[in-house]
Amino acid sequence: MFRSLFPTGKESPFASPFHQSAECEGAQINENRVIKAASTEDTSCEFGSAKYYALCGFGGILSCGITHTAVVPLDLVKCRIQVDPEKYKSIFRGFKITVAEEGFRALAKGWAPTFVGYSMQGLGKFGFYEVFKNVYSGMIGEEMSYSYRTSLYLAASASAEFFADIALCPMEAVKVRVQTMPGFANTLREGFPKILKNEGFNGFYKGLVPLWARQIPYTMMKFACFERTVEALYKYVVPKPRSDCSKGEQLVVTFAAGYIAGVFCAIVSHPADTIVSKLNQAKGSNFMEVAKKLGFMGMWKGLVPRIIMIGTLTALQWFIYDSVKVVFRLPRPPPPEMPESLKKKLAAQQ
Numbered sequence: 001m002f003r004s005l006f007p008t009g010k011e012s013p014f015a016s017p018f019h020q021s022a023e024c025e026g027a028q029i030n031e032n033r034v035i036k037a038a039s040t041e042d043t044s045c046e047f048g049s050a051k052y053y054a055l056c057g058f059g060g061i062l063s064c065g066i067t068h069t070a071v072v073p074l075d076l077v078k079c080r081i082q083v084d085p086e087k088y089k090s091i092f093r094g095f096k097i098t099v100a101e102e103g104f105r106a107l108a109k110g111w112a113p114t115f116v117g118y119s120m121q122g123l124g125k126f127g128f129y130e131v132f133k134n135v136y137s138g139m140i141g142e143e144m145s146y147s148y149r150t151s152l153y154l155a156a157s158a159s160a161e162f163f164a165d166i167a168l169c170p171m172e173a174v175k176v177r178v179q180t181m182p183g184f185a186n187t188l189r190e191g192f193p194k195i196l197k198n199e200g201f202n203g204f205y206k207g208l209v210p211l212w213a214r215q216i217p218y219t220m221m222k223f224a225c226f227e228r229t230v231e232a233l234y235k236y237v238v239p240k241p242r243s244d245c246s247k248g249e250q251l252v253v254t255f256a257a258g259y260i261a262g263v264f265c266a267i268v269s270h271p272a273d274t275i276v277s278k279l280n281q282a283k284g285s286n287f288m289e290v291a292k293k294l295g296f297m298g299m300w301k302g303l304v305p306r307i308i309m310i311g312t313l314t315a316l317q318w319f320i321y322d323s324v325k326v327v328f329r330l331p332r333p334p335p336p337e338m339p340e341s342l343k344k345k346l347a348a349q350q
Contacts, residue, residue: 044329048134052330057127059324063317064122069115070316073107074309076179081302082274083180091305110175112188117171121215124164125157126321129223132156143342150224157223161216169211170204176276207276210290214272218265222314225261231335233257242334247326254322255315262314266307271299273306 045051068075077094080087088094098106133156137145145152174191177184185191195203233253234242242250271291278290291299325332 042329043331045331047331047333053127053131055324055328055330056130056321057123059321060122060124060126061119062122062324063320064125065115065119066320067313067316068118069111071309071313072109072111072114074305075114076107076109078302078305078309079176079179081305083278085298085301091302094305109186110179113171113175113178113191116188117168117175120171121164121168122317124167125160125219128160128163129156132159142339143345146336146338146342149336150228153224153227154220157219158216161219162212164219165208165211165215168215169208172211172276173204173207176207210272210276214269214276217272218269218310221265221268222261225264226257226314226318229257229260230254234335250332251319251322251326255319258318259311259315261318262311263307265314266303266310270303270306274299274301 045055073095074091077088077091077098080098081089081091081094088097095107133152136152136156140148140152170192171188173195174185174188177195178186178188178191185194199206230253233256238245238249238253242253245253274294275290278294322332324330
């Protein structure tokens with residue numbers, strides 16, 4: 001039931017009768033201790049309630065919509081380096097040429113589809129992650145949820161991102177074309193109907209498979225790396241227990257863990273990101289054709305600006321998301337601890 005990771009003192013709505021009947025006495029004792037400890041927390045809702053998931057989704061909207069829109073200038077230059085490396089070559093040259101040819105306003109191209117698309121993606125990414133994490137933990141039980149928590153994070157985040165990308169894909173198609181195809185369109189209002197008219201509904205989803213290839217590994221790394229980094233920071237770096245840290249100190253740890261996760265995310269997902277940019281620019285092409293044309297080295301163009309962008313963006317996303325939980329007084333469980341029942345089993349084996 002993942003109660004050791006998410007101690008709220010409330011029964012998960014996803015708990016199965018089989019699991020409830022299979023809990024051992026040690027787990028029940030541990031649960032009672034958790035309930036007692038959690039009863040003093042000032043929270044606005046139960047963990048796993050509809051309100052909890054709704055506010056997590058709202059936090060995802062803010063964290064992804066705001067941060068992705070804030071880095072649109074860097075994203076624009078990154079995309080242009082990916083689709084035309086001979087012209088733009090580097091991040092600094094990319095900014096220089098863009099401003100010289102189109103003015104400073106050009107750096108904001110694509111902000112509307114970015115805001116709309118990534119807000120919808122954030123709703124699915126963070127909201128569904130919380131849902132799937134609770135569902136999967138209820139399926140495998142408390143002890144396995146602790147022992148295989150990294151696998152649990154990976155499975156929950158992959159499932160969430162699968163659906164989040166379906167919401168993102170149409171806006172991503174518009175954004176990339178606005179940013180990388182001169183004369184195509186300057187705004188979301190121009191670009192969306194143009195794609196619909198020329199290519200039909202399928203035109204918005206031609207990049208869905210490479211988007212999955214980019215975003216699912218990225219999100220799996222983002223959530224699993226973040227969760228384990230937070231755990232490691234409190235265990236090895238922070239000089240006092242999380243319960244003794246102020247809300248501000250906890251958010252600093254959140255930001256640091258988010259940035260570390262973001263660097264790994266950028267590296268893992270960059271080749272697919274390059275293909276997405278080229279695919280939406282090259283009409284009639286497919287994933288394998290673009291990958292073959294780019295070659296191995298070509299898929300790594302624009303990595304440095306993307307590391308800067310994704311590292312900062314991921315850190316800010318986790319900071320905003322956790323801040324929303326603080327403001328709305330949502331349950332914010334401490335890092336995972338081994339269940340008492342599992343401790344007893346290990347002690348008996350020794």
